[in-house]
Amino acid sequence: MTLPRKPILSMVLAAGLLAAGALSAPAQAQRSMLFSGTLAAEHGASAQAHGNVVALYYAGAHVLRYTVTWDGLSGPVTIAHLHGPALPGKDGPPEVTVHGPYKSPxxxxVMLSTETERDLMDGRIYLNLHTQKYPNGEVRAWLGKSE
Structure with missing residues (x-):
C-alpha cells in the first residue's frame, strides 16, 4: 500500500517541529529564574491594598517576564516601575518602566541592564505601583528568588 507523499511530508515536518520545540523548551527553562513578591501598602497608603508579582528572568536574553495582580488601591494605577537598588524599607530610584495598560492582571x-540584573539577583529590586493619590507609590513588592 502506498501513501500519498504530501501527508507523509506534512507528518515528518510536524514531528520535526515538535521535536525541535521539545528540545529547546527545557534549555530555555533551565536558563530562567523564578522571582515573586507580595504587594504591600507603603507611604501611608491604605492597608487594604494587596496583590502579588510572579516573574521569570531569562538571563541569556536579559528579559524579565512578569504578571502582576492587585486589588484595593485608592484609584487606577498611573504608572509602574521597577525600583532599586534599595534595601527593604528604603526607597530606590525607578530603574525600568513597566508599561500598561494598567489593569489587573x-x-x-522588560529588558534589564547588567546593573538592574545584578540588583535583582541581590534582592534589591521592587515593583512599585503608583496612583494619583500616592504618586510616590501606593504599593510595592520586593522581588525575591523563588524555588
Missing amino acids: LSGS
Missing part, C-alpha cells in the same frame, strides 16, 4: 516583559 498586568502581564508583559
Whole structure:
C-alpha cells in the first residue's frame, strides 16, 4: 500500500517541529529564574491594598517576564516601575518602566541592564505601583528568588 507523499511530508515536518520545540523548551527553562513578591501598602497608603508579582528572568536574553495582580488601591494605577537598588524599607530610584495598560492582571516583559540584573539577583529590586493619590507609590513588592 502506498501513501500519498504530501501527508507523509506534512507528518515528518510536524514531528520535526515538535521535536525541535521539545528540545529547546527545557534549555530555555533551565536558563530562567523564578522571582515573586507580595504587594504591600507603603507611604501611608491604605492597608487594604494587596496583590502579588510572579516573574521569570531569562538571563541569556536579559528579559524579565512578569504578571502582576492587585486589588484595593485608592484609584487606577498611573504608572509602574521597577525600583532599586534599595534595601527593604528604603526607597530606590525607578530603574525600568513597566508599561500598561494598567489593569489587573498586568502581564508583559522588560529588558534589564547588567546593573538592574545584578540588583535583582541581590534582592534589591521592587515593583512599585503608583496612583494619583500616592504618586510616590501606593504599593510595592520586593522581588525575591523563588524555588
